[in-house]
Amino acid sequence: MSFDRLIERIIELKNPTVVGLDPKLEYIPEYIKRRYLDDDGWTLKAASKAIFAFNQAIIDEIHDVVPAIKPQAAYYEMYGHYGIKTLEKTIRYAKLNGMFVITDGKRNDIGATMEAYTNAHIGSVKVGENDIEPFGADALTVNGYLGTDGIAPLVNVCRERDKGIYVLVKTSNPSSGELQDKLIGDTPVYAVMGDMCEKWGAETIGKYGYSAVGAVVGATYPEQLTELRKRLPHTMFLVPGYGAQGGGAEGLRGAFDEKGLGAVVNSSRAVMCAYKKEGCDERDFAKAALREAIRMRDDIVQYTNLI
Amino acid sequence: MSFDRLIERIIELKNPTVVGLDPKLEYIPEYIKRRYLDDDGWTLKAASKAIFAFNQAIIDEIHDVVPAIKPQAAYYEMYGHYGIKTLEKTIRYAKLNGMFVITDGKRNDIGATMEAYTNAHIGSVKVGENDIEPFGADALTVNGYLGTDGIAPLVNVCRERDKGIYVLVKTSNPSSGELQDKLIGDTPVYAVMGDMCEKWGAETIGKYGYSAVGAVVGATYPEQLTELRKRLPHTMFLVPGYGAQGGGAEGLRGAFDEKGLGAVVNSSRAVMCAYKKEGCDERDFAKAALREAIRMRDDIVQYTNLI
Numbered sequence: 001m002s003f004d005r006l007i008e009r010i011i012e013l014k015n016p017t018v019v020g021l022d023p024k025l026e027y028i029p030e031y032i033k034r035r036y037l038d039d040d041g042w043t044l045k046a047a048s049k050a051i052f053a054f055n056q057a058i059i060d061e062i063h064d065v066v067p068a069i070k071p072q073a074a075y076y077e078m079y080g081h082y083g084i085k086t087l088e089k090t091i092r093y094a095k096l097n098g099m100f101v102i103t104d105g106k107r108n109d110i111g112a113t114m115e116a117y118t119n120a121h122i123g124s125v126k127v128g129e130n131d132i133e134p135f136g137a138d139a140l141t142v143n144g145y146l147g148t149d150g151i152a153p154l155v156n157v158c159r160e161r162d163k164g165i166y167v168l169v170k171t172s173n174p175s176s177g178e179l180q181d182k183l184i185g186d187t188p189v190y191a192v193m194g195d196m197c198e199k200w201g202a203e204t205i206g207k208y209g210y211s212a213v214g215a216v217v218g219a220t221y222p223e224q225l226t227e228l229r230k231r232l233p234h235t236m237f238l239v240p241g242y243g244a245q246g247g248g249a250e251g252l253r254g255a256f257d258e259k260g261l262g263a264v265v266n267s268s269r270a271v272m273c274a275y276k277k278e279g280c281d282e283r284d285f286a287k288a289a290l291r292e293a294i295r296m297r298d299d300i301v302q303y304t305n306l307i
Numbered sequence: 308m309s310f311d312r313l314i315e316r317i318i319e320l321k322n323p324t325v326v327g328l329d330p331k332l333e334y335i336p337e338y339i340k341r342r343y344l345d346d347d348g349w350t351l352k353a354a355s356k357a358i359f360a361f362n363q364a365i366i367d368e369i370h371d372v373v374p375a376i377k378p379q380a381a382y383y384e385m386y387g388h389y390g391i392k393t394l395e396k397t398i399r400y401a402k403l404n405g406m407f408v409i410t411d412g413k414r415n416d417i418g419a420t421m422e423a424y425t426n427a428h429i430g431s432v433k434v435g436e437n438d439i440e441p442f443g444a445d446a447l448t449v450n451g452y453l454g455t456d457g458i459a460p461l462v463n464v465c466r467e468r469d470k471g472i473y474v475l476v477k478t479s480n481p482s483s484g485e486l487q488d489k490l491i492g493d494t495p496v497y498a499v500m501g502d503m504c505e506k507w508g509a510e511t512i513g514k515y516g517y518s519a520v521g522a523v524v525g526a527t528y529p530e531q532l533t534e535l536r537k538r539l540p541h542t543m544f545l546v547p548g549y550g551a552q553g554g555g556a557e558g559l560r561g562a563f564d565e566k567g568l569g570a571v572v573n574s575s576r577a578v579m580c581a582y583k584k585e586g587c588d589e590r591d592f593a594k595a596a597l598r599e600a601i602r603m604r605d606d607i608v609q610y611t612n613l614i
Contacts, residue, residue: 022420025434033364042435074416074423078432080441081391088387107383108413108450110480110547112331115379125385128331128349134387143415143450145475147482168452174456179499184489189496240417263345 002206003164003214003236006100007261009067010058014307015297016070016240016260019289020268021058021090022075023051026099027272029282046095048082055090058272059288062293063097069137070238070266073105091137101137102238108143108150115153122154122163126229139164141216141238144193151200151213156211164236165213169228170220172241190217194228197235208261210236219247219257219265226254229262230246237263243270243296253303260306269297309513310471310521311395312445314568316374321614322604323567325375325409325545326577328365328397329382330358334579334594336589343345352400355389364593365579367599370404375445377545377573380412385570408444409545413475413602415457416448422460429461448523450544451500458507458520465519467512467571472520476501476535478550479525501535504542517543517569520605524562526554526572533561536569544570550577550603558608569614574603 010016025033029049029248036050056229059069071141076087091101107117121140121294124133142290144151154165159161170180170190181191184258187195194215201211209236219241229237237255241247242265275285301307332340335357343357345468366376376397383394414424414544416531426432428447450456451474461472477487477497487497494502501522508518518541524532526548536544544562548554549572562570577584582592582601606613 018402024423037435042437043436043440044441047434072416072420073425074414074420074427076424077391077427078425078441079434081388081439084388084391106415106450108415108475109379113379113497116331116379116385118386120381120387125351127351128344130349132351134351134385134390143452145450145452145486146478146480147485147487149480149482168415169416171453172454173453175456178454178456179496180501181450182491182496184491184496189486189489189491196485198476216368221330226394246556247313257491292382 001250002204002212003210004206004208005070006164006264007210008184009100009265010261013065013067014301015065015067016264016304016306017066017173017270017293017300018070018266019058019062019293019298020070020072020104020266021055021272022072022268023054023272024075028054029285030273031242031283044053044079045082047085048079050087052089056093058223058289059097059099061286061290063099065290065297066293068100068264069134070102070104071084072268088135091135095136102139102141102166103137103175104141106141106143108146110146111149111153114150114227118153118157123157123161132205139166141166141168143168144149144196146153148200155200155204155213163212165195166216168215169197169215170217170221170224172247175217190224191228191231194235196209198232203235205234210234210262214238216240219252220255222251229254229257239263239265243267249299249303252300256292256304258305260304265300270296309511309516309519310517311513312469313375313471313571314515314517316407316566316587317571320374320594321608322372322374323563323611323613324373324571324600324604324607325571326369326373326375326578326600327411327573328362328381329575329578330344330361330579331382331396332511333539336582336592336614337363338590342569345508352389355386355393357395359396363400365596366401366406368593368597372597372604373600375407375409375571376401377409377411380410380612395442398442402443409446409448409473410442411448413448413450413471415453417453418456418460421457425460425464430464430468445472447475448475451481451503453547454492455507462507462511470519472527472565473523473545474500474520476504476522477524477531479527483525497531498538501542508541513540517541518567520537521545524557525548529558529561532559536564538559546570546572550574555608556610559607562612565612567611572607578604
């Protein structure tokens with residue numbers, strides 16, 4: 001009913017990071033694209049198969065070093081229902097390999113509809129007598145603009161099925177401040193949203209002190225990371241924006257508590273495209289991804305008390 | 308590059324409404340469920356086929372009375388990639404029948420990722436030499452919490468491909484005020500978001516005075532509807548919450564401009580489940596949906612200058 005499973009994996013692997021699987025077709029080595037695209041033609045189906053092969057190879061390499069993956073739903077929706085099938089298969093494959101899976105969907109809606117998203121992504125759906133998990137992820141990112149009744153259905157399922165959510169609080173993008181930094185009284189919108197996360201999670205606090213309701217806080221805003229870590233003691237952070245988006249490891253120091261817990265840092269492109277940066281043989285892409293994942297772990301973990 | 312196509316259809320049919328297709332399995336008549344579920348077993352695939360048959364029959368009946376449909380993505384994601392295939396097919400079928408299609412996905416992310424959502428839902432995706440429209444909707448609902456760089460990719464595609472978006476401004480749910488009514492200086496968050504819509508849409512204004520960037524404003528908040536109609540003269544409204552959620556037709560008066568334009572009002576459950584309310588033979592469900600769609604049109608249009 002909290003992020004205990006993820007936190008335990010972070011402690012075990014001494015690695016507070018997550019690899020984002022946002023597989024644009026241009027990231028995928030030519031030999032994989034050729035294998036699928038030449039067989040089936042240049043279709044959404046072929047692209048989706050190539051993406052799954054790419055994801056699978058990366059998961060094979062990183063699963064006993066990195067605790068979690070974060071597939072970004074948009075990069076699967078791009079290929080229509082074929083892409084969504086690849087998302088389902090990627091989630092299943094990562095879980096079979098012992099990884100924690102965070103679907104980055106930033107879903108949001110009114111209560112009744114949010115129940116449908118909840119059941120889809122982290123719960124189950126009844127079809128007649130059958131109870132089926134369409135996606136089966138461990139956690140989902142969500143947007144809290146609609147307030148409590150758009151979050152409550154998620155929290156119920158988190159409690160029943162040992163799942164988690166991350167609510168957008170302070171996002172990593174350049175224009176995040178346009179609304180999120182505006183002051184409500186003396187409090188910026190992001191802190192108001194953060195306070196709501198503490199409230200929403202209050203009854204789901206696990207053994208490490210963190211609830212099932214986490215927050216997304218960008219690595220690109222280190223001051224807010226530090227401020228929010230103090231303000232939201234029971235809210236675990238998912239931290240995007242390290243690396244490619246310009247957030248450095250030292251700025252992440254404030255995201256962690258004194259035990260080195262309380263945050264998991266994401267990197268997507270730098271890991272997926274490590275082979276390009278290294279300039280190695282493209283057939284070595286998955287091992288290059290592992291090398292970058294290890295580099296990132298070592299870069300970040302030095303600023304925590306996890307080791 | 309704006310909502311002109313939708314507005315023209317509204318004028319032609321003298322009907323400023325949209326039917327939401329949020330097909331929960333429990334809404335679907337038993338005889339349709341039996342037809343698919345007994346053949347294929349109680350699977351996500353069978354459920355998705357039943358939903359498509361249901362949607363198709365409703366579209367057959369309403370397409371020359373109602374200008375648009377609004378499929379809610381959550382109710383398709385619930386059935387995994389099979390459900391997403393039904394979403395694709397529903398969009399295609401509605402467009403073949405001359406309807407305008409608004410995918411209600413409330414998508415949001417940072418710029419690069421928003422580009423993927425944009426291409427998926429209202430744009431096209433390059434796979435090798437092929438340029439494919441995965442979903443091909445005319446418009447998409449989005450959430451503006453991330454600010455301008457999460458919206459810019461959408462506006463570009465709206466301009467290039469004659470599409471539209473609706474940004475969540477004041478949502479219809481009971482807890483929408485928790486964040487949206489909070490004051491930033493003297494201005495509620497929803498009005499700040501509304502002002503951003505005016506800005507984002509400024510270079511896409513069409514011949515009826517409305518831009519490609521619309522706003523979602525709930526029928527359950529008639530005062531804010533009226534206030535926002537005055538404040539946002541170039542922003543077309545998508546108005547959920549009429550009927551089942553408790554918003555009445557008279558309260559919608561303020562959503563429209565003096566020509567009866569500027570808003571399109573959604574009803575989902577009341578139309579889809581009209582046969583249950585009527586108590587008619589379930590095989591008559593599509594005709595009952597049409598009767599309810601006509602009742603809703605007549606109920607709402609009397610408060611506009613459209614007739």
